[in-house]
Amino acid sequence: MGRLDQKVLIVDDEKANRKILKELLQEEATIIFAKNGEQAVELAKKHVPDLILLDVVMPDKSGFEVIEEIKNNPITMAISVIFVTGLANSDDEERGFDLGGCDYIYKPFKANIVIARVLMHLELIRQRKMLDKFAHLDALTGISNRRKLDIVLKDEIAANKRDQKQLAVALIDVDFFKQYNDHYGHGAGDIALKKVATTIRENLHRPRDFSARYGGEEFVVLLPDSDLAGATLVLNNMLQAVEDKEFPHEFSKISDHLTISIGAVVIDDNQSNTQEEVLLSADKLLYQAKKNGRNRLVIECI
Ligand SMILES: [Mg+2]
Incomplete structure (x- = not known):
């Protein structure tokens, strides 16, 4: 500097x-x-x-x-x-x-x-x-951590209400990550998480788009001022980008490569959701995405 x-x-x-x-x-x-x-x-x-x-x-x-x-x-x-x-x-x-x-x-x-x-x-x-900056970064992946997510999500929910816009919140999970760790070891698992985090970040293009490691192999993405169509496009591109990187995963049951599943919600300004409610709703859709075969996006307006 x-x-x-x-x-x-x-x-x-x-x-x-x-x-x-x-x-x-x-x-x-x-x-x-x-x-x-x-x-x-x-x-x-x-x-x-x-x-x-x-x-x-x-x-x-x-x-x-x-x-x-x-x-x-x-x-x-x-x-x-x-x-x-x-x-x-x-x-x-x-x-x-x-x-x-x-x-x-x-x-x-x-x-x-x-x-x-x-x-x-x-x-x-x-x-x-x-x-301040380091206190808000995830040490492994270099993207924001959960502490920062709590702050940003709260601000974005408030901004969404104030500006009368829509906000998309996505929860992302790496498919069959336990099998990845079990077979390749935790060191390789850490490298895989870094690669996925980098790919997520590469697919966010606007200044307020935000990504954080939520814990383990889970990530959260926030897309402020995004409607259902816009968020669907961005998140499907992200999903495809991870697959296209072809990070080998011989022990995945659905692919030869690392893939992710995404559950996402789009909330509009007249919703009065707390952060916990929004993340819980996204988690339910993530569960759906996994149940429906993984490597896919399930997104809904709530
Ligand atoms: Mg004077």
Whole structure:
């Protein structure tokens, strides 16, 4: 990741201060400026920077008022804020930390202190984001894990209702995977799961399409804003793609190759299904797909 991948919003009513901070930091991050509190809140929402350097004393809206708005908005609440102030007053400093600030920089600026503080916080933010990312990935396959699925599915069900669209939820199982593991060993089984996960991901094309390992040899795919016809097409292509890869499976009772079965539901906006209900419905259809001979899709609107 290059240094300019991180964004810093500099908020100061005095042009001279903005200029000094820019010169100090422009090599370290992409810089955005706001010259008053109103603009700061607006740009924070628009750009969601990694870090805000926030002047405390400004004429229209103080830095303390700005941070309250930022910390109360779900879009901006996670942004780290460093106060920039000439006030060396411990009551003020305490208030700033109480409001959610993570550090202070004092004016007049000492170049090495400004750079050291900002770089330290940018590094912390980078590490926090990396930890978040790994906490949501399945270690074996590299696609999302069940924890991430819980979050995304909940969001997508809510978005589906709000946007009055349809959402397809598919549960995928590798056919005769127990036999695969028993004959080829768990190491080979792990490799097969990785290959299936990669094939699933290759067959998702829109930014919000989502895949996760649900557990064992089961995967879940979410196709937001998809109707029955659209979801059927995508999932049948996925099923065919796994078969076309011709990953050998001599111990499958239906093919010479690895295949998958898919149970999927399409829910519309007037359904009030919980995540558990949606997954349970998909699981019932997956059972149907298996009962009907495997290597197939069973999909229904619920
Ligand atoms: Mg000021």
